[in-house]
Amino acid sequence: MEFTTGGRLVVRITPEDQGKRVSVRHLARPGEQGAKFTDTVGVLTSWDAGVLSIVRRNGEAVRVPEGEMVAGKVIPAEPARRRGPAATFRELALVSARAWQPVESEALGGWTLRAAGGFTRRANSVLPLGEPGMPLEDALAYARAWYTARGLPTYVQTSTGAEGTQEALCVDLENFGWVREVSAQLRIAALAPIGDLDADVSQVVLGRSVQPGWLARYQRAGTPGPQVRAVLESGPSTWFATVAGDGEVPAAIGRCVIDGRWAGFMAVEVDPAQRRRGLATAVMTALARQALSEGASAAWLQVEADNEGARALYDAQGFATHHTYHHFRQG
Structure with a gap:
Protein backbone atom coordinates (compact mmCIF):
# COMPACT_ATOMS: atom_id res chain seq x y z
CA MET A 1 0.00 0.00 0.00
CA ILE A 75 13.20 4.11 9.32
CA PRO A 76 16.64 2.63 10.09
CA ALA A 77 17.50 1.29 13.50
CA GLU A 78 19.05 3.84 15.82
CA PRO A 79 22.74 4.37 15.06
CA ALA A 80 25.35 2.61 17.15
CA ARG A 81 26.56 4.62 20.09
CA ARG A 82 29.89 6.34 19.63
CA ARG A 83 30.98 5.90 23.21
CA GLY A 84 30.94 3.09 25.68
CA PRO A 85 30.89 -0.65 25.06
CA ALA A 86 28.75 -2.61 22.63
CA ALA A 87 26.16 -4.78 24.37
CA THR A 88 23.04 -6.77 23.62
CA PHE A 89 19.85 -6.38 25.57
CA ARG A 90 19.92 -9.99 26.75
CA GLU A 91 23.49 -9.69 28.03
CA LEU A 92 22.63 -6.61 30.08
CA ALA A 93 19.36 -8.08 31.31
CA LEU A 94 21.17 -11.13 32.67
CA VAL A 95 24.03 -9.11 34.18
CA SER A 96 21.67 -6.70 35.92
CA ALA A 97 19.56 -9.61 37.23
CA ARG A 98 22.63 -11.32 38.70
CA ALA A 99 23.54 -8.06 40.44
CA TRP A 100 20.19 -7.85 42.27
CA GLN A 101 19.16 -11.40 43.08
CA PRO A 102 15.89 -12.38 44.76
CA VAL A 103 15.57 -14.55 47.81
CA GLU A 104 13.30 -16.95 45.94
CA SER A 105 12.75 -17.62 42.24
CA GLU A 106 10.96 -20.02 39.92
CA ALA A 107 11.30 -20.60 36.18
CA LEU A 108 8.21 -20.47 33.99
CA GLY A 109 9.51 -21.32 30.55
CA GLY A 110 11.63 -18.33 29.55
CA TRP A 111 10.24 -16.26 32.43
CA THR A 112 11.69 -16.01 35.93
CA LEU A 113 9.39 -15.27 38.86
CA ARG A 114 11.34 -13.46 41.58
CA ALA A 115 10.48 -12.64 45.20
CA ALA A 116 12.33 -11.03 48.11
CA GLY A 117 9.71 -10.14 50.67
CA GLY A 118 8.66 -7.04 48.74
CA PHE A 119 12.09 -5.31 48.85
CA THR A 120 12.22 -3.40 45.53
CA ARG A 121 10.28 -4.13 42.37
CA ARG A 122 13.39 -5.51 40.66
CA ALA A 123 13.65 -8.38 43.15
CA ASN A 124 9.86 -8.94 43.25
CA SER A 125 8.79 -9.09 39.62
CA VAL A 126 8.58 -11.39 36.64
CA LEU A 127 11.62 -11.18 34.35
CA PRO A 128 10.49 -12.35 30.88
CA LEU A 129 13.48 -13.17 28.68
CA GLY A 130 11.67 -15.71 26.50
CA GLU A 131 8.30 -17.34 26.04
CA PRO A 132 6.56 -18.69 29.14
CA GLY A 133 5.62 -21.97 27.47
CA MET A 134 1.88 -21.29 27.66
CA PRO A 135 -0.57 -18.63 26.42
CA LEU A 136 0.18 -15.20 27.84
CA GLU A 137 -3.11 -14.95 29.72
CA ASP A 138 -2.43 -18.28 31.43
CA ALA A 139 1.14 -17.25 32.28
CA LEU A 140 -0.07 -14.02 33.87
CA ALA A 141 -2.66 -15.94 35.88
CA TYR A 142 0.06 -18.32 37.10
CA ALA A 143 2.25 -15.36 38.09
CA ARG A 144 -0.63 -13.69 39.96
CA ALA A 145 -1.25 -16.86 41.96
CA TRP A 146 2.48 -17.23 42.71
CA TYR A 147 2.82 -13.70 44.06
CA THR A 148 -0.52 -13.77 45.88
CA ALA A 149 0.64 -16.88 47.75
CA ARG A 150 3.57 -14.79 49.02
CA GLY A 151 1.44 -11.78 49.95
CA LEU A 152 2.97 -9.66 47.19
CA PRO A 153 1.57 -7.59 44.31
CA THR A 154 2.27 -8.93 40.84
CA TYR A 155 4.75 -7.00 38.71
CA VAL A 156 6.16 -7.75 35.28
CA GLN A 157 9.45 -6.09 34.28
CA THR A 158 9.66 -5.27 30.57
CA SER A 159 12.09 -3.28 28.44
CA THR A 160 11.95 -1.10 25.34
CA GLY A 161 14.30 0.87 23.14
CA ALA A 162 16.89 -1.70 21.99
CA GLU A 163 17.01 -4.71 19.69
CA GLY A 164 15.55 -7.73 21.46
CA THR A 165 13.43 -5.76 23.91
CA GLN A 166 9.76 -6.31 24.60
CA GLU A 167 7.64 -3.61 22.98
CA ALA A 168 4.94 -6.09 22.01
CA LEU A 169 4.69 -7.44 25.56
CA CYS A 170 4.14 -3.88 26.84
CA VAL A 171 1.16 -3.54 24.50
CA ASP A 172 -0.22 -6.94 25.51
CA LEU A 173 0.01 -6.06 29.20
CA GLU A 174 -1.83 -2.79 28.62
CA ASN A 175 -4.51 -4.65 26.69
CA PHE A 176 -4.95 -6.97 29.68
CA GLY A 177 -5.39 -3.93 31.94
CA TRP A 178 -1.91 -3.82 33.52
CA VAL A 179 -0.58 -0.38 34.49
CA ARG A 180 2.98 0.88 34.02
CA GLU A 181 4.02 2.24 37.42
CA VAL A 182 7.65 3.27 36.92
CA SER A 183 10.30 3.42 34.19
CA ALA A 184 14.06 3.75 34.39
CA GLN A 185 16.97 3.96 32.00
CA LEU A 186 19.72 1.36 31.88
CA ARG A 187 22.88 3.24 30.93
CA ILE A 188 26.31 1.99 29.92
CA ALA A 189 29.79 3.52 29.63
CA ALA A 190 33.46 2.65 29.36
CA LEU A 191 34.82 1.92 32.84
CA ALA A 192 38.39 3.26 32.58
CA PRO A 193 37.40 6.96 32.26
CA ILE A 194 35.45 6.68 35.52
CA GLY A 195 38.45 5.19 37.28
CA ASP A 196 40.61 7.99 35.88
CA LEU A 197 38.49 10.79 37.34
CA ASP A 198 40.30 13.29 39.56
CA ALA A 199 38.55 12.46 42.83
CA ASP A 200 39.63 12.16 46.45
CA VAL A 201 39.20 8.42 46.90
CA SER A 202 41.22 8.41 50.14
CA GLN A 203 38.02 9.14 52.04
CA VAL A 204 36.21 6.10 50.57
CA VAL A 205 36.26 2.81 52.49
CA LEU A 206 35.41 -0.38 50.59
CA GLY A 207 34.04 -3.54 52.16
CA ARG A 208 32.47 -6.84 51.18
CA SER A 209 29.45 -6.76 53.51
CA VAL A 210 26.74 -4.22 54.14
CA GLN A 211 27.10 -2.46 57.51
CA PRO A 212 24.36 -0.93 59.73
CA GLY A 213 25.57 2.61 58.98
CA TRP A 214 25.47 1.95 55.24
CA LEU A 215 21.89 0.73 55.57
CA ALA A 216 20.97 3.83 57.58
CA ARG A 217 21.99 6.02 54.64
CA TYR A 218 20.33 3.81 52.02
CA GLN A 219 16.91 5.34 51.42
CA ARG A 220 15.27 2.18 50.05
CA ALA A 221 16.13 -0.03 53.01
CA GLY A 222 13.15 0.98 55.19
CA THR A 223 13.22 -1.27 58.23
CA PRO A 224 15.98 -3.68 57.17
CA GLY A 225 15.00 -7.32 57.25
CA PRO A 226 17.02 -10.39 56.25
CA GLN A 227 15.78 -10.12 52.68
CA VAL A 228 17.32 -6.64 52.34
CA ARG A 229 20.77 -7.86 53.28
CA ALA A 230 20.36 -10.98 51.12
CA VAL A 231 19.56 -8.94 48.00
CA LEU A 232 22.24 -6.32 48.62
CA GLU A 233 25.00 -8.87 49.28
CA SER A 234 24.10 -10.97 46.24
CA GLY A 235 26.12 -10.87 43.04
CA PRO A 236 29.31 -12.42 41.66
CA SER A 237 31.72 -9.90 43.26
CA THR A 238 30.00 -7.25 45.38
CA TRP A 239 31.57 -4.21 47.04
CA PHE A 240 30.14 -1.52 49.32
CA ALA A 241 31.62 1.99 49.49
CA THR A 242 31.29 4.30 52.48
CA VAL A 243 32.38 7.87 53.17
CA ALA A 244 32.22 8.67 56.87
CA GLY A 245 29.89 11.42 58.08
CA ASP A 246 29.74 13.48 61.25
CA GLY A 247 27.92 10.73 63.14
CA GLU A 248 27.13 7.06 62.69
CA VAL A 249 25.35 7.61 59.36
CA PRO A 250 27.79 7.90 56.42
CA ALA A 251 27.99 11.04 54.30
CA ALA A 252 27.90 8.92 51.14
CA ILE A 253 27.53 5.31 50.07
CA GLY A 254 27.58 3.18 46.94
CA ARG A 255 27.45 -0.42 45.76
CA CYS A 256 29.17 -2.12 42.84
CA VAL A 257 28.79 -5.64 41.46
CA ILE A 258 31.57 -6.93 39.21
CA ASP A 259 30.53 -9.63 36.75
CA GLY A 260 33.04 -10.48 34.03
CA ARG A 261 33.63 -7.41 31.90
CA TRP A 262 30.81 -5.49 33.58
CA ALA A 263 30.74 -3.33 36.70
CA GLY A 264 27.26 -2.35 37.86
CA PHE A 265 26.84 0.73 40.06
CA MET A 266 23.89 0.97 42.44
CA ALA A 267 22.74 2.79 45.59
CA VAL A 268 25.02 5.81 45.14
CA GLU A 269 23.59 8.21 47.72
CA VAL A 270 24.88 11.33 49.44
CA ASP A 271 23.68 13.15 52.55
CA PRO A 272 21.74 16.18 51.19
CA ALA A 273 23.79 18.44 53.47
CA GLN A 274 27.01 17.10 51.94
CA ARG A 275 26.14 17.41 48.26
CA ARG A 276 28.25 19.28 45.68
CA ARG A 277 31.46 18.21 47.42
CA GLY A 278 32.32 15.51 44.90
CA LEU A 279 31.41 12.63 47.22
CA ALA A 280 29.32 10.75 44.65
CA THR A 281 32.18 11.03 42.14
CA ALA A 282 34.67 9.81 44.75
CA VAL A 283 32.47 6.78 45.49
CA MET A 284 32.07 5.96 41.80
CA THR A 285 35.78 6.38 41.13
CA ALA A 286 36.87 4.17 44.04
CA LEU A 287 34.46 1.43 43.01
CA ALA A 288 35.53 1.74 39.36
CA ARG A 289 39.18 1.29 40.29
CA GLN A 290 38.33 -1.83 42.25
CA ALA A 291 36.38 -3.20 39.29
CA LEU A 292 39.26 -2.42 36.91
CA SER A 293 41.61 -4.34 39.18
CA GLU A 294 39.32 -7.37 38.82
CA GLY A 295 39.38 -7.18 35.02
CA ALA A 296 36.17 -5.29 34.27
CA SER A 297 36.13 -2.84 31.36
CA ALA A 298 32.52 -1.67 31.02
CA ALA A 299 30.05 0.00 33.38
CA TRP A 300 26.28 -0.03 33.71
CA LEU A 301 23.75 1.53 36.03
CA GLN A 302 20.04 2.22 36.29
CA VAL A 303 18.51 5.64 36.86
CA GLU A 304 14.90 6.75 36.93
CA ALA A 305 14.08 9.15 34.12
CA ASP A 306 12.94 11.94 36.46
CA ASN A 307 16.11 11.90 38.62
CA GLU A 308 17.70 14.96 37.05
CA GLY A 309 20.59 15.27 39.49
CA ALA A 310 21.74 11.68 38.99
CA ARG A 311 21.31 11.87 35.23
CA ALA A 312 23.51 14.98 35.08
CA LEU A 313 26.24 13.22 37.09
CA TYR A 314 26.13 10.16 34.86
CA ASP A 315 26.06 12.25 31.68
CA ALA A 316 29.31 13.87 32.78
CA GLN A 317 30.84 10.43 33.35
CA GLY A 318 30.04 9.28 29.82
CA PHE A 319 27.00 7.09 30.42
CA ALA A 320 24.54 6.73 27.54
CA THR A 321 21.10 5.09 27.62
CA HIS A 322 21.07 1.56 26.21
CA HIS A 323 17.40 0.76 26.85
CA THR A 324 14.55 1.61 29.20
CA TYR A 325 12.89 -0.85 31.51
CA HIS A 326 9.40 -0.66 33.01
CA HIS A 327 7.44 -2.31 35.81
CA PHE A 328 3.82 -3.14 35.03
CA ARG A 329 1.43 -3.94 37.85
CA GLN A 330 -1.83 -5.77 37.55
CA GLY A 331 -4.61 -3.19 37.28
Missing part, protein backbone atom coordinates in the same frame (compact mmCIF):
# COMPACT_ATOMS: atom_id res chain seq x y z
CA GLU A 2 1.45 3.35 -1.03
CA PHE A 3 -0.58 6.47 -1.63
CA THR A 4 -0.25 10.21 -1.48
CA THR A 5 -2.12 12.58 0.80
CA GLY A 6 -2.65 16.10 -0.43
CA GLY A 7 -0.20 15.41 -3.24
CA ARG A 8 2.77 15.56 -0.84
CA LEU A 9 2.73 13.07 2.01
CA VAL A 10 3.13 9.35 1.40
CA VAL A 11 2.29 6.27 3.49
CA ARG A 12 4.88 3.59 2.77
CA ILE A 13 4.17 1.13 5.56
CA THR A 14 1.96 -1.95 5.61
CA PRO A 15 0.88 -4.52 8.23
CA GLU A 16 3.83 -6.62 7.04
CA ASP A 17 6.16 -4.06 8.63
CA GLN A 18 5.25 -5.15 12.15
CA GLY A 19 8.37 -5.40 14.29
CA LYS A 20 10.13 -2.62 12.38
CA ARG A 21 10.95 0.90 13.53
CA VAL A 22 8.63 3.40 11.86
CA SER A 23 7.83 7.09 11.76
CA VAL A 24 4.15 7.97 11.39
CA ARG A 25 2.56 11.40 11.00
CA HIS A 26 -1.05 11.51 12.14
CA LEU A 27 -3.73 13.83 13.44
CA ALA A 28 -2.95 15.29 16.85
CA ARG A 29 -5.04 14.06 19.76
CA PRO A 30 -7.78 16.22 21.26
CA GLY A 31 -6.27 18.55 23.81
CA GLU A 32 -2.86 18.70 22.11
CA GLN A 33 -2.28 22.36 21.45
CA GLY A 34 -0.58 23.80 18.40
CA ALA A 35 0.02 21.79 15.25
CA LYS A 36 -2.77 19.85 13.59
CA PHE A 37 -0.48 16.85 13.10
CA THR A 38 2.02 15.04 15.30
CA ASP A 39 4.75 12.47 14.64
CA THR A 40 5.18 9.16 16.43
CA VAL A 41 8.44 7.21 16.16
CA GLY A 42 8.80 3.70 17.54
CA VAL A 43 8.33 0.00 16.87
CA LEU A 44 5.17 -1.03 15.01
CA THR A 45 3.93 -3.84 17.24
CA SER A 46 0.54 -4.49 15.70
CA TRP A 47 -1.85 -3.38 12.94
CA ASP A 48 -5.24 -4.86 13.73
CA ALA A 49 -8.79 -3.81 12.88
CA GLY A 50 -7.55 -0.63 11.24
CA VAL A 51 -5.51 0.55 14.23
CA LEU A 52 -1.71 0.74 14.42
CA SER A 53 0.05 0.26 17.77
CA ILE A 54 3.48 1.91 17.98
CA VAL A 55 5.67 1.63 21.08
CA ARG A 56 8.00 4.55 21.69
CA ARG A 57 11.46 4.24 23.23
CA ASN A 58 10.09 5.18 26.66
CA GLY A 59 7.62 2.29 26.57
CA GLU A 60 4.54 4.37 25.79
CA ALA A 61 2.15 2.62 23.40
CA VAL A 62 0.49 4.97 20.89
CA ARG A 63 -2.55 3.76 18.95
CA VAL A 64 -3.15 5.40 15.59
CA PRO A 65 -6.30 4.71 13.54
CA GLU A 66 -5.54 4.26 9.84
CA GLY A 67 -7.90 7.12 9.00
CA GLU A 68 -5.82 9.56 11.06
CA MET A 69 -2.52 8.63 9.41
CA VAL A 70 -1.24 11.03 6.76
CA ALA A 71 2.31 9.71 6.26
CA GLY A 72 4.41 6.78 7.36
CA LYS A 73 7.68 5.09 6.58
CA VAL A 74 10.09 2.48 7.90
